[in-house]
Amino acid sequence: MKNQYLTGHLPLISILLFSFSLSLFGQRFALSWLEDNGILTGMTQILSENEIRLALIVVLLLLFFMIFSALKLLADTINSLSLLFFSNDGEGALWQKMHGGAWIYFGASILSLITNRFLLIIVILFIAASFAYLLVVIYRIAESLSIPGLIGFVCFQLLFWAAFLFTIIYFIFRLYNTFVASLPL
Helix, strand or coil: CCEEEEEEEHHHHHHHHHHHHHHHHHHHHHHHHHHHCCHHHCCCCCCCHHHHHHHHHHHHHHHHHHHHHHHHHHHHHHHHHHHHHCCCCCCCHHHHHHHHHHHHHHHHHHHHHHHHCHHHHHHHHHHHHHHHHHHHHHHHHHHHHHHHHHHHHHHHHHHHHHHHHHHHHHHHHHHHHHHHHHHCC
């Protein structure tokens, strides 16, 4: 028996595992920063260190969960728009073909949980999973699209994500430069 909804929960689990990996790393980083700056001892007078650890994990897990959920929402929207613009499929058959790649993110999220002590490895795993997912999607829908449609699909995906990434980086640098310029010398 084959059930179409068997893997419907994998994106949620992948988001939770990636978020948990990053929150574990962030918790260790935040605790070491708080300890190095002498803030942790003052905080332990109000809460125990275990309560502080738990609070940091919960807050960071929620933050990363929201970020990854927003990225998934954007990715689904961009995939839908790409198929709308560059395919003749009006029944959703191509959309169904695209959803089988959830196993890629699931595997990468398990690996990120194993290697949660290294931020660079977690980021590389996420980027590699995203790239592999794009390749799997292109492979699965390539036979159903024309050559110009396939080129348009790939270009639309790459241009959107490049513009999205560069916009975020630009505004982060702008905020950082504004912050540094406003510091009294």
